[in-house]
Amino acid sequence: xxxxxxxxxxxxxxxxxxxxxxxxxxxxxxxxxxxxxxxxxxxxxxxxxxxxxxxxxxxxxxxxxxxxxxxxxxxxxxxxxxxxxxxxxxxxxxxxxxxxxxxxxxxxxxxxxxxxxxxxxxxxxxxxxxxxxxxxxxxxxxxxxxx
Numbered sequence: 001x002x003x004x005x006x007x008x009x010x011x012x013x014x015x016x017x018x019x020x021x022x023x024x025x026x027x028x029x030x031x032x033x034x035x036x037x038x039x040x041x042x043x044x045x046x047x048x049x050x051x052x053x054x055x056x057x058x059x060x061x062x063x064x065x066x067x068x069x070x071x072x073x074x075x076x077x078x079x080x081x082x083x084x085x086x087x088x089x090x091x092x093x094x095x096x097x098x099x100x101x102x103x104x105x106x107x108x109x110x111x112x113x114x115x116x117x118x119x120x121x122x123x124x125x126x127x128x129x130x131x132x133x134x135x136x137x138x139x140x141x142x143x144x145x146x147x
Contacts (some may be wrong), residue, residue, distance in 0.1 A: 002112075008134035009106040011098045013147035016078065019103045020095045022145050023080055024049035026072070033140040037133050049054040050074040054082075060129050087110040105141065107134050 012019055016076035027047035038059045046052035052072040056121060059065045068089065070082040082091040099102045108140040109130060 004111055004112075004126060005108065006130045007106060007108045008138060009104060010129045010135070010142065011104050012142050012145060013102045014142075016097055016103045017147050018080065019105060020080070020139060023093050023095065023105075024052075024072075024074070026052045026054050029141070029144050031053075032144060033137045035133055035136045035140075037126045043096070046072070047116075049080065050133070058133075059143050060126060060133070064126075067145040073121055105138060107138070110136075121126075 025048060026043050028127065031041055034056075037059050039059065041056045042054070044053045044055055049072060053069065054072070055067075055069050057065055057067050063086070065083075066089070067086055069085040073081045074085065075081060078095050080093045082093075084090070089109060091107065091109040094106045094108075096104050096106075
């Protein structure tokens with residue numbers, strides 16, 4: 001069993017505080033960042049950063065749907081960490097100042113991959129699909145914080 005790692009990043013024109021505020025806003029901005037791959041989105045506790053509990057189903061493919069229940073942790077001023085109670089999945093959103101102004105946003109997800117041939121295909125194809133989903137979300141985040 002190997003660790004699967006998926007990373008996507010984007011530079012935005014908005015400052016880090018504004019971007020991190022949007023990422024931490026699970027009742028507003030985050031719900032507007034969802035793509036067609038997400039369903040059953042529900043904030044179950046909190047809604048603003050640390051301590052938030054949020055549920056969604058993520059359809060990475062038509063046959064692979066994950067039922068996710070994330071608890072949000074904010075270990076420092078530039079990161080949000082989402083841990084799934086239903087799997088080993090951990091997603092970390094990191095926001096840092098970009099050279100020349102704006103923000104650099106990086107999202108990284110890790111989980112314990114399957115073994116055998118299924119694990120090979122998971123490690124080969126899952127990162128590409130999830131990266132595309134994150135790129136769509138980062139584009140929506142860019143629109144959310146613009147202006």
